[in-house]
Amino acid sequence: MVNNALEELTHQEVHFVAEDEEIVVVPNFSLPPVHMLGGTYGPFRPQIPVGVPLWLAMILKKQGKCNVIPPRWLDVATLNSVIELERNSDEVFQALPFHYIELATDLCKYAREDLQDWSLSYDLLDSIRAIRLNKIQAGLRTLSSDALKGIKIGNLSAMEVNIIRPFMSTALNHFLDANGNAL
16 A cells, blocks of 8 residues: 555645745835745846746735736636636536635735735635535546546646545555555
8 A cells, every 4th residue: 555644745735835836926126036946036126027936925925025916817707707617517627727726825815905806706716616626526426436447637726636635545545455456
């Protein structure tokens, strides 16, 4: 059997990984490019948009040194459209960023004033998350032995993958044990 400690991530660990996702900010200060272990960021010039990792954007935002430009997918109209499409298809997941849950959580928490309507956006994202989790649960309940030969699920987020990973790993291990194989 595979060591479960190596295959399971906590939600906090998934969130930590998501902090490397790029976000666009509009700085209100000047600074030449900053060289760090994770990359080079900047140059920072007032009112000129620049892409930075989420972790840096949140630090700058907390210090009042930038405004965040929300991603297009976080727009209320786009989120309403995603909800409608998710509800109309039991089998297909709509394309959203891999770390949409983590990005939205941090943006709604730390950059509220930069969002069109952060409270409504947050509620819509919660609805999307609930719809998608229901679809995942329904899909897992209907798995047959034939389906275990190959499962293809597209457009899941990191957090959604992390939620089903223990179930899928355990199911695979039981299948391999039943056939006398081991990973």
